Amino acid sequence: MIPELGYGATVAAFVLALWGAVAAVASARTGRAALLRSGERAAVGAWALVTACIALMLYAFLTFDFSVQYVAVNTNRGTPFYYRITALWGALEGSIVLWSWMLSIYTLIVVVQYRRRQPELYPWVLSVMLGILAFFLLVMTIPAPPFERLTPIPADGRGLNPLLQDSGMITHPVALYLGFTGFTVPFAFAMAALIVGRTGEEWITITRRWTIIAWYFLSLGLLIGGWWSYHVLGWGGYWAWDPVENAAFMPFLTATAFLHSVMVQERRRMLKLWNLSLIILTFGLTIFGTFLTRSGIIGSVHSFTQGSIGVFFLAFLALVLLGSFSLLASRVERLRAEGVLDSVVSRESTFLLNNLFLVAATFTVFFGTVFPLLSEAVRGVKISVGAPFFNLVNIPVFLALLFLMGVGPLIAWRRASAKNLKRNFLKPVVAGLVAAAALRALGVANGLVLTTMALVVFVAGTIALDLFRAVRARRRSGDDWGAATWGLLLRQNRRYGGFIVHLGILVIALGVAGSQAWSVQKEVTLDKGQSTELAGYHVRFDGLSASEESNHGKVTGAFTVTNGRAGGHMLYPAKKFYPQEQSPIAAVDYQLGWIEDIYLVLGDFAPDGSHATVKLQVNRMVSWLWLGGLVLTLGAALAILPDARRPA
Amino acid sequence: MSRRGRFVTGGLVIVAAIAYLIWSGVSQSVVYFVTPSELLAAPTPSKTYRLGGLVQAGSLKWEPKSLDLSFTLSDGKASVPVRHKGAPPDLFAEGRGAVVEGSWTKDGYFKASLILAKHSEEYKAPHDGAQPGYKELMKSLRGDGTR
Numbered sequence A: 001m002i003p004e005l006g007y008g009a010t011v012a013a014f015v016l017a018l019w020g021a022v023a024a025v026a027s028a029r030t031g032r033a034a035l036l037r038s039g040e041r042a043a044v045g046a047w048a049l050v051t052a053c054i055a056l057m058l059y060a061f062l063t064f065d066f067s068v069q070y071v072a073v074n075t076n077r078g079t080p081f082y083y084r085i086t087a088l089w090g091a092l093e094g095s096i097v098l099w100s101w102m103l104s105i106y107t108l109i110v111v112v113q114y115r116r117r118q119p120e121l122y123p124w125v126l127s128v129m130l131g132i133l134a135f136f137l138l139v140m141t142i143p144a145p146p147f148e149r150l151t152p153i154p155a156d157g158r159g160l161n162p163l164l165q166d167s168g169m170i171t172h173p174v175a176l177y178l179g180f181t182g183f184t185v186p187f188a189f190a191m192a193a194l195i196v197g198r199t200g201e202e203w204i205t206i207t208r209r210w211t212i213i214a215w216y217f218l219s220l221g222l223l224i225g226g227w228w229s230y231h232v233l234g235w236g237g238y239w240a241w242d243p244v245e246n247a248a249f250m251p252f253l254t255a256t257a258f259l260h261s262v263m264v265q266e267r268r269r270m271l272k273l274w275n276l277s278l279i280i281l282t283f284g285l286t287i288f289g290t291f292l293t294r295s296g297i298i299g300s301v302h303s304f305t306q307g308s309i310g311v312f313f314l315a316f317l318a319l320v321l322l323g324s325f326s327l328l329a330s331r332v333e334r335l336r337a338e339g340v341l342d343s344v345v346s347r348e349s350t351f352l353l354n355n356l357f358l359v360a361a362t363f364t365v366f367f368g369t370v371f372p373l374l375s376e377a378v379r380g381v382k383i384s385v386g387a388p389f390f391n392l393v394n395i396p397v398f399l400a401l402l403f404l405m406g407v408g409p410l411i412a413w414r415r416a417s418a419k420n421l422k423r424n425f426l427k428p429v430v431a432g433l434v435a436a437a438a439l440r441a442l443g444v445a446n447g448l449v450l451t452t453m454a455l456v457v458f459v460a461g462t463i464a465l466d467l468f469r470a471v472r473a474r475r476r477s478g479d480d481w482g483a484a485t486w487g488l489l490l491r492q493n494r495r496y497g498g499f500i501v502h503l504g505i506l507v508i509a510l511g512v513a514g515s516q517a518w519s520v521q522k523e524v525t526l527d528k529g530q531s532t533e534l535a536g537y538h539v540r541f542d543g544l545s546a547s548e549e550s551n552h553g554k555v556t557g558a559f560t561v562t563n564g565r566a567g568g569h570m571l572y573p574a575k576k577f578y579p580q581e582q583s584p585i586a587a588v589d590y591q592l593g594w595i596e597d598i599y600l601v602l603g604d605f606a607p608d609g610s611h612a613t614v615k616l617q618v619n620r621m622v623s624w625l626w627l628g629g630l631v632l633t634l635g636a637a638l639a640i641l642p643d644a645r646r647p648a
Numbered sequence B: 001m002s003r004r005g006r007f008v009t010g011g012l013v014i015v016a017a018i019a020y021l022i023w024s025g026v027s028q029s030v031v032y033f034v035t036p037s038e039l040l041a042a043p044t045p046s047k048t049y050r051l052g053g054l055v056q057a058g059s060l061k062w063e064p065k066s067l068d069l070s071f072t073l074s075d076g077k078a079s080v081p082v083r084h085k086g087a088p089p090d091l092f093a094e095g096r097g098a099v100v101e102g103s104w105t106k107d108g109y110f111k112a113s114l115i116l117a118k119h120s121e122e123y124k125a126p127h128d129g130a131q132p133g134y135k136e137l138m139k140s141l142r143g144d145g146t147r
Helices: A002-030 A033-062 A069-074 A081-089 A092-114 A122-141 A168-182 A184-196 A202-232 A243-268 A272-294 A309-330 A347-379 A387-407 A418-441 A447-476 A481-491 A493-518 A623-640 B003-029 B036-041 B134-142
Strands: A383-385 A520-527 A531-534 A537-548 A553-562 A569-571 A574-577 A585-587 A589-591 A596-605 A611-620 B030-034 B048-055 B061-063 B068-074 B079-085 B097-104 B110-117
Touching: A002 A033, A002 A122, A033 A069, A033 A081, A033 A092, A033 A122, A069 A092, A081 A092, A081 A168, A092 A122, A092 A168, A092 A184, A092 A272, A122 A184, A122 A309, A168 A184, A168 A202, A168 A243, A168 A272, A184 A202, A184 A272, A184 A309, A202 A243, A202 A272, A202 A623, A243 A272, A243 A347, A272 A309, A272 A347, A347 A383, A347 A387, A347 B003, A383 A387, A383 B003, A387 A418, A387 A447, A387 A493, A387 B003, A418 A447, A447 A481, A447 A493, A481 A493, A493 A611, A493 A623, A520 A531, A520 A537, A531 A611, A537 A596, A537 A611, A553 A596, A553 A611, A569 A589, A574 A596, A585 A596, B003 B030, B030 B036, B036 B048, B036 B079, B048 B079, B048 B110, B079 B097
Parallel strands: B030 B048, B079 B110
Antiparallel strands: A383 B030, A520 A611, A531 A537, A537 A553, A553 A569, A553 A574, A574 A585, A589 A596, A596 A611, B048 B068, B048 B097, B061 B068, B068 B079, B097 B110
16 A cells, blocks of 8 residues: 555655646746746645655554565564664665655745745746756656565565664764755755846845755764764774765865855855856755765666666756756856955955865865776776875865965955964964974874864964954953853854854864874784783773674674773674674774774674684774864854844 | 966966876876786786685685685686785675785785675575574574673
């Protein structure tokens, strides 16, 4: 029953979305309000139907309805309750349902918020959003139907991929997809503004807000993804430049570029064409990312030809890029800059550089991801460019971006005088150099760490200096320090939200540099009762034990870790044996700390428990990534708050 | 030079620098993927390859004490002896596909620095994929629990 209901709801939602998109365009052309109302009702109907799809799928998961193939493949009777819910987005078909659902919610928010406020842009925005929704519903109808019926109905399902049975997988895809789908709203407004020919200011304000919202969720998704990789995959790292990671990182970079260059447009009426291109590019990259991760092309270009979903995405991407860039080209006349660049030493040119580097980083990631595929497709030679390539190219680019992060917010618009430069940058530059020299004196020899440290202190110095001056100014009007700081954060939430995001990135930069430079590891086989030593830690193997969990068996190693300072504590890395999998899966155990994490992965072991091979890692400063991420998302949340200075 | 000229020149210099970085990055870090026959046709010592093949049955030797892992990768036509330091990864076993990264040595074997075992995505009928010996393993361990 559920497969038929689900399929029916999908097709009906597709028809409604398509009708809504057409009706909204027709109303914009003819001015007939009734058509627009019909389009709105279609949007609400499509949302209700996609919600019904989600509800049906959840119901099928919770009742173990294995007549739905997707349920049979992604769950079994032993799957714990929470993972029966998250199994909904555990594979391709379900993740497209989640995507459509979020897009339908964003569409609904747009309807509620802008139907009265933006009468001119609104019909076009609605049409674009519903058009994109219709595409995803088409994917759900033809190449990736989530409600495919399975006959005969099996007694039990296969079970969710064990690597996805983790709390990180509850939140990671949700945040990531809220980010991905969120970029549809700025894209729709950009298209509407171009079509109507109103490339003035109000669409920019709306677009900027929505871009921050999507950016916020995307950053959150990337961070949780890093955390998942670190504590589940058991290789001790958080970022591997894997194509799946790159797919999410590219729109993050272009959206970051937009969030900066849009300030130049607001202030100086410049870069209009560029900003629109960045919006189109960001949206295009979200579609490209889905294509990359969902078409099977990553494994090999040959697997791409097996399914039709890749063709759908590629065709849609081509349509989006061709359509939007030709629309952009037809409006070039209206997008002339009203201001001019006055000087190379100015905030405008700092932002231009920032954009240049961010787009260069995007291109690097794109190139490194796509180059092996092109090589295989064109020359028939399989190659890979791994992490060394991405690091080699991106480290200088990211260091340059760090430097600009310190310069940008404080340098004067138009033309910076020597006096302005000295007043704002002398002290931070000195602080950065002193910090690097002090670290050098303390014995830190790693050039990358020293450079990063100098830049981080420099940027932190500029932020501290700016905040100090602003708070002091407010103090003159009678506030105490606390009230002055608090008032400033709330009243200029965009500026200080941005600063807090920058602080978060500084903390992340320290975490990346420190973990790359100072982490150590070794692999060793220990007899029961035998100890080994790594970086001041003594690790003793105490034995193995076996247990039967709800849906898997587990072999757990017990290890006592002492570091001379405190009494020992126990770590229990394990191997999990899922009946439906061909191989065991390592479950790491770790003790996190601000300076270092001790991280244990159980390798091979003797069946009688007499000896075990274990990989020990002392990972330095990895926790700073999670701390920095928290700071970053708090800053982004502050920047999203309605601007207190202007009535909302 | 005009203002515009300065901006364009500066931009071009940066773009050229990044293009150079990308070019040198690719030429330094590109790794060719080869099959055992391709490798043995023209083995170049100390050049990094990714070698993919099937782990031959009966070829796997693992010495836990010294962490020496050795096995043979085959593509049906040719087979290459591989040595690695470290425990076999989770997805690694005889009769399955594996990709190793490393280089050919003068002593006639492939020295792997990294083993990328392939995860199979194929659909398995429920509960018949249990690994051989798994039940016995669980049984033998249960008698020996430490907690």
